[in-house]
Amino acid sequence: MTKKEILLKKRYNSEKRFKLYGQFAIGFALLFLFIFLFKIFSTGFTAFQKTLLKVDVTYDKELLYLDENPTLEDLKDADYYELALKSMADLDPNATEEQQNQLKRMVSYIFDTEIKNHLLKNPDLFGQTSSVLLTASDDLDQVYKGNFPRDIPEKQRRVSDYQLKIYDQLVDDGKVISNFNFSFFTRADSREAELAGIASAVVGSFFTILVCLVISFPVAVLAAIYLEEFAPKNRITDFIEVNINNLAAVPSIVFGLLGLGVLLAIFHLPRSTSLVGGITLSLMTLPTIIIAARASLKAVPPSIREAALAMGASKMQTTMHHTVPLSMPGTLSGTIIGLAQALGETAPLILIGMVAFINTIPMSPMDPSASLPVQVYLWAESAERGFVEKVSACIMVLLGFLILMNLLAQIVRHKFETKWS
Known part of the structure; x- marks a missing residue:
């Protein structure tokens, strides 16, 4: 066997080992995922x-x-x-x-x-x-x-x-x-495991995400449009962009401290409410949506802008009538993923008081409420054996919402996304 054949054989063997390592890593990850899901479903059903x-x-x-x-x-x-x-x-x-x-x-x-x-x-x-x-x-x-x-x-x-x-x-x-x-879905929390339900947590999570969406989406989209289409490229905008990327990596508990120190201590907003929780989570979600919106704006071909400007459209008309609509599928997809991340957050909500025992179903964002992740935390600390299955069942419901939101993000992207040749 020649030296060239030996080297070629080594290269092929190296590629096979690399593929084997990758398959092993995927199989290892799937094994732990299966164990996790089996434990949750076997305990919670x-x-x-x-x-x-x-x-x-x-x-x-x-x-x-x-x-x-x-x-x-x-x-x-x-x-x-x-x-x-x-x-x-x-x-x-x-x-x-x-x-x-x-x-x-x-x-x-x-x-x-x-x-x-x-x-x-x-x-x-x-x-x-x-x-x-x-x-x-x-x-x-x-x-x-x-x-x-x-x-x-x-x-x-x-x-x-x-x-x-x-x-x-x-x-x-x-x-x-x-x-x-049925009472598991229609009742609020209770000290008695047989009566405890997730109605308050589900409604509280809905109001929290609604407030988060109303605040974060318009602010993030407008910020992305300005930074990508109108802002001059200088040190100030570079500094802003770097800090937006850094904010996306800040631990969520820091935003909880911000909500505690500003929204509750300074503005005296009602404690343990979806309003405060939504505002706190919107601050956490803003960088994620801004980054997704900017990436979507960048993906629009320059020829679209050039054609609109050549037809006599102003910079504002080009952006709002052509660039933004074409980038909206990616922006919406990033927004949904950001909201799904916010739905699963616990630490910020604990710091602003949403960890309190709530045995009523909130009627508005101003009413005291819980959320699904916090409900899991509360029940996990309960000593009664009946709450063990409630914890797993609540996790199953939360996972269901997260899967639906991520699925919705994929559907929006594939349905409205424009393929550029």
């Missing part, structure tokens, strides 16, 4: 199911302190707590007072409200006995889903042997069922 206990309730007029023929208003104003306690106690007629308390703790603390709502939907049941679906406690819910160990000593469990005995009887009687957990 059970949060989309809610465990219910079917309990027989007798709507006794004496326990409700009502007449024979109460009006709907009377039914609404009645106190159902004693009736609810008796209904749970009837699961075991021989239960002691302590055991009756344990029976009460097998369902959510809103069990009297659920009994009330069932009657309000079916007023004809007054004075009769009906099976009512009550939300199981988070501990019993985890037992039903197989996430709660039963083979450990009773002192180390939150569910007593007596509760497990009654639970097993209900299971044998077919009175423990599982339905889709």
